[in-house]
Amino acid sequence: MAQRFAMPRIDADADQASPPAGGQQTLGSSPFSGEPDQEIHLPGPSALPLVLAFGLLVLAAGALLNYYIAGIGLLICVGTIVAWARPALAPVTDATAEPLEGGDDLNWWGLLWFLLTEAVLFAYLIAAYLYIRAVIAPEWPPEGTERLHLTLPAINTGLLLLSSLPIRYAGRSIQRGQQRGLVVGLALTILLGALFIVLQGYEYAVAGFTPQTNVFGSIFYTLTGFHGAHVLIGLGMLSVALWHAARGRFSAERHFGVQAAELYWHFVDVVWVVLFVLLYVL
Amino acid sequence: MATTLGHGAGAQAGPPTWLAWLTTTDHKKIGLMYILGGIFFFLIGGIDAALIRTQLAASNMKLLHPDLYNEIFTMHGLIMIFLFATPTIAGFGNYLVPLMIGQRDMAFPRLNALSLWAFLLGGLLLLVGQATGNAPNAGWFNYVPLSGPRFSRGLNVDFWIVGTTLLTISSTAGAINFIVTILRMRAPGMGINQMPLFVWTVLVTAFIIVVAFPPLSVSAALLYLDRNLGTSWYDPAGGGDPILWQHLFWNFGHPEVYILILPVMGMLSEIFPVFSRKPIFGYLFVAWSTVAIGVLSYTVWAHHMFTVGMPLLSQAFFAANTNLVAVPTAVKIFNWLATMWGGKLRLATPMLFAIGFLGMFLLGGIAGVVVATVPVDWQVHDSYFVVAHFHYVFFGGTAFGLFAGLYYWFPKMSGRLFDERLGRWHFWLWFVGGNLTFMPMYFLGLLGMPRRYYTYDAARGWDFWNLVATVGAYMLAAGTLVALYNLWHAWRRGPEAGPNPWDAWTLEWATSSPPPDYNFARLPSVKSARPLWDEAYPEQADWKQGYHDERL
Numbered sequence: 026m027a028q029r030f031a032m033p034r035i036d037a038d039a040d041q042a043s044p045p046a047g048g049q050q051t052l053g054s055s056p057f058s059g060e061p062d063q064e065i066h067l068p069g070p071s072a073l074p075l076v077l078a079f080g081l082l083v084l085a086a087g088a089l090l091n092y093y094i095a096g097i098g099l100l101i102c103v104g105t106i107v108a109w110a111r112p113a114l115a116p117v118t119d120a121t122a123e124p125l126e127g128g129d130d131l132n133w134w135g136l137l138w139f140l141l142t143e144a145v146l147f148a149y150l151i152a153a154y155l156y157i158r159a160v161i162a163p164e165w166p167p168e169g170t171e172r173l174h175l176t177l178p179a180i181n182t183g184l185l186l187l188s189s190l191p192i193r194y195a196g197r198s199i200q201r202g203q204q205r206g207l208v209v210g211l212a213l214t215i216l217l218g219a220l221f222i223v224l225q226g227y228e229y230a231v232a233g234f235t236p237q238t239n240v241f242g243s244i245f246y247t248l249t250g251f252h253g254a255h256v257l258i259g260l261g262m263l264s265v266a267l268w269h270a271a272r273g274r275f276s277a278e279r280h281f282g283v284q285a286a287e288l289y290w291h292f293v294d295v296v297w298v299v300l301f302v303l304l305y306v307l
Numbered sequence: 308m309a310t311t312l313g314h315g316a317g318a319q320a321g322p323p324t325w326l327a328w329l330t331t332t333d334h335k336k337i338g339l340m341y342i343l344g345g346i347f348f349f350l351i352g353g354i355d356a357a358l359i360r361t362q363l364a365a366s367n368m369k370l371l372h373p374d375l376y377n378e379i380f381t382m383h384g385l386i387m388i389f390l391f392a393t394p395t396i397a398g399f400g401n402y403l404v405p406l407m408i409g410q411r412d413m414a415f416p417r418l419n420a421l422s423l424w425a426f427l428l429g430g431l432l433l434l435v436g437q438a439t440g441n442a443p444n445a446g447w448f449n450y451v452p453l454s455g456p457r458f459s460r461g462l463n464v465d466f467w468i469v470g471t472t473l474l475t476i477s478s479t480a481g482a483i484n485f486i487v488t489i490l491r492m493r494a495p496g497m498g499i500n501q502m503p504l505f506v507w508t509v510l511v512t513a514f515i516i517v518v519a520f521p522p523l524s525v526s527a528a529l530l531y532l533d534r535n536l537g538t539s540w541y542d543p544a545g546g547g548d549p550i551l552w553q554h555l556f557w558n559f560g561h562p563e564v565y566i567l568i569l570p571v572m573g574m575l576s577e578i579f580p581v582f583s584r585k586p587i588f589g590y591l592f593v594a595w596s597t598v599a600i601g602v603l604s605y606t607v608w609a610h611h612m613f614t615v616g617m618p619l620l621s622q623a624f625f626a627a628n629t630n631l632v633a634v635p636t637a638v639k640i641f642n643w644l645a646t647m648w649g650g651k652l653r654l655a656t657p658m659l660f661a662i663g664f665l666g667m668f669l670l671g672g673i674a675g676v677v678v679a680t681v682p683v684d685w686q687v688h689d690s691y692f693v694v695a696h697f698h699y700v701f702f703g704g705t706a707f708g709l710f711a712g713l714y715y716w717f718p719k720m721s722g723r724l725f726d727e728r729l730g731r732w733h734f735w736l737w738f739v740g741g742n743l744t745f746m747p748m749y750f751l752g753l754l755g756m757p758r759r760y761y762t763y764d765a766a767r768g769w770d771f772w773n774l775v776a777t778v779g780a781y782m783l784a785a786g787t788l789v790a791l792y793n794l795w796h797a798w799r800r801g802p803e804a805g806p807n808p809w810d811a812w813t814l815e816w817a818t819s820s821p822p823p824d825y826n827f828a829r830l831p832s833v834k835s836a837r838p839l840w841d842e843a844y845p846e847q848a849d850w851k852q853g854y855h856d857e858r859l
Contacts, residue, residue, distance in 0.1 A: 082432060142483075
């Protein structure tokens with residue numbers, strides 16, 4: 026970085042605005058005024074993006090041809106994502122450790138925008154359901170289809186709501202640097218989430234209709250299935266977090282992985298409550 | 308120019324190898340691959356267009372098999388929208404946004420690379436479909452029931468579904484990246500109202516993408532379930548509804564139209580001032596009219612559906628909203644005209660294309676207001692009138708603007724100057740050819756020619772205008788070849804461009820051409836939207852004059 030960037034005002038401000046030497050160091054700024062407010066470390070070259078895109082391609086090809094191929098694609102994707110998330114999870118203990126991509130703050134922003142697109146996805150699925158129910162269907166549920174039973178999904182709702190306590194406990198523990206509380210909280214959350222999936226599977230098994238029966242079945246299985254897939258993703262995030270937590274890789278200063286898993290889990294919770302009301306109660 | 312460069316900051320560390328390109332996280336390499344990929348697909352989509360026009364050149368032609376014709380017009384639309392315009396815009400955004408906001412890279416460089424590869428591999432998948440006779444063949448908007456399990460049995464529509472899904476992942480990841488980059492990583496002192504206008508439009512476009520691509524994913528996922536798992540979302544026999552597809556698809560499809568035009572308008576907002584030697588007229592109006600278009604873009608989707616039998620009140624609602632879009636659009640056009648007014652115009656190639664955009668886009672936009680009028684739409688819906696309308700907007704608007712941008716920033720990306728004379732040839736071939744191709748389509752639409760028809764009878768009297776359109780299309784092909792030769796030749800042998808050949812004012816021109824790795828040796832700090840002007844003329848600096856300094 027021997028060369029000077031010769032815009033006069035830039036040099037005048039260099040003391041306050043110049044990051045540490047090295048091209049991968051840079052500054053972030055506030056959203057509206059553009060005042061520098063954080064240091065950012067940019068990552069170097071990586072093969073992970075290409076491998077993940079390749080995994081998506083295999084998954085897509087599998088969706089066209091053969092579900093075993095799709096399974097292989099899914100495995101490639103999951104493996105790559107876990108490897109990708111690793112450096113962000115590992116705490117920076119010394120100068121040689123690989124720092125975060127972006128700052129925690131940028132990751133947080135990225136996550137929130139990602140959750141917004143997820144929320145919009147669910148909103149359109151729900152809108153499609155309500156459109157068919159309110160505008161198209163002469164009666165609901167359609168003739169010959171039994172009403173949904175409430176007991177099992179009510180228990181499931183309770184399980185998910187309950188699970189937001191241990192995940193919050195885990196998040197609060199690591200904020201205070203308490204490793205034990207983190208591990209216990211994550212493990213409990215995973216347990217409750219897994220139970221939810223099991224009960225959901227049981228509900229599928231005993232339901233008196235299938236996705237093919239009529240549009241009622243299509244709606245029920247699409248919406249709960251799409252949500253169930255999100256529960257599984259959440260469980261995956263929690264499990265990866267637990268794996269790293271058990272090895273003491275989070276600290277009070279560095280625990281974005283836990284925060285991300287927690288926020289995602291709360292999101293999945295909230296979506297379920299909406300689905301429960303609209304699908305079962307309404 | 309007193310500007311100098313961050314040259315040598317690791318730029319020539321080693322010769323670029325294939326491995327360096329495959330694993331790169333550099334926004335400039337990613338941007339270039341996006342643009343080159345986009346141009347590659349533009350050629351494929353252009354060949355499709357030439358085949359369509361040849362098939363339609365005269366009545367009762369049998370050049371192509373009818374089934375192949377269906378695949379070709381579907382792929383033409385899919386490619387031009389998803390594989391040319393969207394990714395080329397993303398490429399310009401990638402290349403330029405970090406430079407324009409005085410930054411070293413995007414917020415999430417690896418995610419950025421993922422967006423690129425998902426686009427390229429998704430495009431490849433669609434081409435494999437076309438090569439194996441499985442190309443989508445139900446039109447680019449893929450209406451059910453035609454695309455449903457009953458009427459499309461092959462893999463063709465499934466290729467549409469998985470292809471667009473990969474491109475959705477690419478666009479959504481890219482959009483999140485742009486939002487975080489632009490909102491959280493601007494050069495010190497660059498308040499939101501000191502951002503270059505191109506950055507403004509990329510930001511608004513990214514917001515639109517984040518909210519507008521999910522309905523596409525939902526529509527595609529439900530169609531996949533209907534086709535492969537036997538659900539009845541779109542099937543009336545099981546209680547579903549085919550119109551649901553149209554609502555979901557156009558909830559994406561219409562905002563997509565603005566995704567394709569807003570960043571191009573941002574490019575023009577950079578080009579007009581530089582080639583008129585004046586600051587942009589009404590910066591805040593240009594910036595915030597972009598936001599207005601973005602918001603309105605969600606309230607107009609059903610104007611694609613006036614003929615499906617909606618209640619008249621909703622038709623009136625969507626017609627009124629559609630007409631409202633003309634207001635912020637006109638704000639931009641008048642601001643550009645006022646920017647040129649009294650300026651020292653320099654009619655270099657980028658400016659020619661920008662002015663060409665004004666005329667062509669206007670001819671398309673006004674027709675947009677015409678077809679938004681419900682009774683007119685009932686007459687011309689699904690006719691060549693609509694085809695003419697959106698080609699004036701997409702070709703005359705998006706493609707003209709993209710080439711204005713390509714010529715404008717080519718010296719920055721390559722470090723070379725292209726040949727102005729060939730640039731003018733390209734412009735006139737496209738301007739004349741574009742009007743010859745698409746103006747007759749307005750007439751054909753009014754004469755009753757429906758879109759997507761394989762051929763037509765001589766007794767219809769459509770022969771003459773179809774032949775004119777085909778001649779025009781060949782001129783467009785010739786113009787494209789001239790452009791490719793010009794840029795390819797310039798890249799290899801063109802004269803050195805230097806850091807700032809156009810004497811422009813935004814930060815990308817403050818570093819060398821092409822910029823080194825990580826762009827700037829020191830992060831720049833700015834006080835107005837024209838930092839290089841401020842530097843060249845400190846006495847008349849924008850921030851002293853109060854230009855662009857309006858706070859929120």
